[in-house]
Amino acid sequence: MPSEQRATAFLTDSTLCIGCKACEVACKEWNQVPSDGFTLTGFSYDNTAALGHSTWRHVKFVERTGGLGGLATGDAGYRSAFRWDFSSDVCKHCEHAGCLEACPTGSIVRTEFGGVYIQPDVCNGCGYCVVSCPFGVVDRRPDDGRAFKCTFCYDRQKVGLKPACATACPTESIQFGTIEDMRAKAQARVAELKTRGIDDAIVYDPVDTSVGGTHAIFVLRGAPQDYNLPSAPEVPTVHLRDGWSSAAIAAGLMLLGSAAAFLGRKP
Amino acid sequence: MSDYYGLPLLKAPVWTWEVPAYFFVGGAAGASAVIANAAKLAGGRNDLVRDARWIAAAGSMLSAPLLIADLGRPERFLNMLRVFKLQSPMSVGVWTLVAFSSSAAAAAFADAVASASGDAVAVRLVRDAADALAAATGVVLSTYTGVLIGATAIPVWSQNVRLLPIHFGASGIGAAASLLELMGHRDPALNLLAAGAAAVETLIGAGIELRESDALVPLKENASGTITRLGGFLSGPVPLGLRLLGGGSTAARRTAAISTIAGSLLTRIAWIHAGRVSAHRSSGDRAG
Numbered sequence: 001m002p003s004e005q006r007a008t009a010f011l012t013d014s015t016l017c018i019g020c021k022a023c024e025v026a027c028k029e030w031n032q033v034p035s036d037g038f039t040l041t042g043f044s045y046d047n048t049a050a051l052g053h054s055t056w057r058h059v060k061f062v063e064r065t066g067g068l069g070g071l072a073t074g075d076a077g078y079r080s081a082f083r084w085d086f087s088s089d090v091c092k093h094c095e096h097a098g099c100l101e102a103c104p105t106g107s108i109v110r111t112e113f114g115g116v117y118i119q120p121d122v123c124n125g126c127g128y129c130v131v132s133c134p135f136g137v138v139d140r141r142p143d144d145g146r147a148f149k150c151t152f153c154y155d156r157q158k159v160g161l162k163p164a165c166a167t168a169c170p171t172e173s174i175q176f177g178t179i180e181d182m183r184a185k186a187q188a189r190v191a192e193l194k195t196r197g198i199d200d201a202i203v204y205d206p207v208d209t210s211v212g213g214t215h216a217i218f219v220l221r222g223a224p225q226d227y228n229l230p231s232a233p234e235v236p237t238v239h240l241r242d243g244w245s246s247a248a249i250a251a252g253l254m255l256l257g258s259a260a261a262f263l264g265r266k267p
Numbered sequence: 268m269s270d271y272y273g274l275p276l277l278k279a280p281v282w283t284w285e286v287p288a289y290f291f292v293g294g295a296a297g298a299s300a301v302i303a304n305a306a307k308l309a310g311g312r313n314d315l316v317r318d319a320r321w322i323a324a325a326g327s328m329l330s331a332p333l334l335i336a337d338l339g340r341p342e343r344f345l346n347m348l349r350v351f352k353l354q355s356p357m358s359v360g361v362w363t364l365v366a367f368s369s370s371a372a373a374a375a376f377a378d379a380v381a382s383a384s385g386d387a388v389a390v391r392l393v394r395d396a397a398d399a400l401a402a403a404t405g406v407v408l409s410t411y412t413g414v415l416i417g418a419t420a421i422p423v424w425s426q427n428v429r430l431l432p433i434h435f436g437a438s439g440i441g442a443a444a445s446l447l448e449l450m451g452h453r454d455p456a457l458n459l460l461a462a463g464a465a466a467v468e469t470l471i472g473a474g475i476e477l478r479e480s481d482a483l484v485p486l487k488e489n490a491s492g493t494i495t496r497l498g499g500f501l502s503g504p505v506p507l508g509l510r511l512l513g514g515g516s517t518a519a520r521r522t523a524a525i526s527t528i529a530g531s532l533l534t535r536i537a538w539i540h541a542g543r544v545s546a547h548r549s550s551g552d553r554a555g
Binding site: 041043044046049050052060062098101102103104105106107122123124125126127128130131132133134135136137138139140141144145146147222223224225226227228229230231234236237239240242243244245246247249250251253254255257258259261262263264265266267 | 271272278298301304308340350354355361406407409410411413416425429430435436437455456464542
């Protein structure tokens, strides 16, 4: 692929999502992701609960009281006491990705599209990416032994296709394009929602944190935490300086302490 | 505070018992290489130096299988050696283990050859160079595991990133000195060194108990809290008291040594377990 390849991104707009889960199905079909079990969680209509080794798109069902607000269409007088906020979650493809930095085999790489990709033929299942993801996305598949997550449909992007989830989405809640376009669209959409009275609309794209922004941008209503998204994600490499400084002090203490003990106490 | 049906934000560590076991064995092995060099430097302790070298070599030989067994794809262990990444503590750690195993084994082997060959100068030079390299990589092996878990998204680990390397280093020194005592070494320097390690462990334990933070709850409550406190008690106050007040008697030293080794192993089990609890407790507000 040419090096001038533009970085791409998802824009997932929760105000357009109807909770149909076509993205989940399309992702499973295209990527041949195995079953993640038939369990009933009791959490609204969300029986998947979280992203994981075998769930790369996950529609969240946030139950609200307070009605549709400015989004109500049709009968202008219609106001329900109940509202659903749906949001299709996905790997964030961080600009500074904890999993990629942590990977000791070089299995996890940055693609020419800006996505974060686990090469399944290299991963040896060490599990370090699992604890290094600030969004709780990556996981090791127990019966396989390797770590899996959204590939950003690397294979489809390679041949100029949109990712499977964005292609299947019937409401354009999942949009796909260059990261600049998606960021602009997200800002424009939130501004538009606010003129319609949706005051709690926000763009979720943590550019001001150590994660440095993501290639999966979201338009949400309410707080990120309502959707199990961290309000202030941090790439774990920010802790390296403190950790290695402390290790250097510990090493010095071990060497000096041992020398002092043996030089000071003759047998 | 809001959340999503109380579901955790983070994924729990997938590591099984091999990882804390490796932390313990590698920590003691690395520290043992340091003790071998310190004892050699002070002079007049040939048996102690030899045994410390053997603990380092044997520990390093035991470390690799533990690390490999924990992988999801053990047959792909060598993929760890296709890159070196300074920003990945696991990559740094794997290469450190490779360097440490090679040098610790070379030192033990060269020493055996030196004894058999009537102390040939060339063999002694190789042995001393290998000794020095084993100590230099040994301190990294004993402490990097603290950076490894500290530089993650798991709150209870990342919020203790400054503490962990010192904690694990002291734990390694205590365990190595105690193993040598259990092998029959009565050198008073071992008692002093292990007392120093127990003092550091006591301070660290007290520090954890006195700090109030939501991220520290897994170290204080339920099963993970009990294991943490038991590990801390056996690594810190118990051996410290026995070593300072036991008058250097063999019984007191042996009891202190057994307590320290058990405490060192329990401490590593406790931290991994606490990480699992911390991940289960995580939410969007409590991202580490």
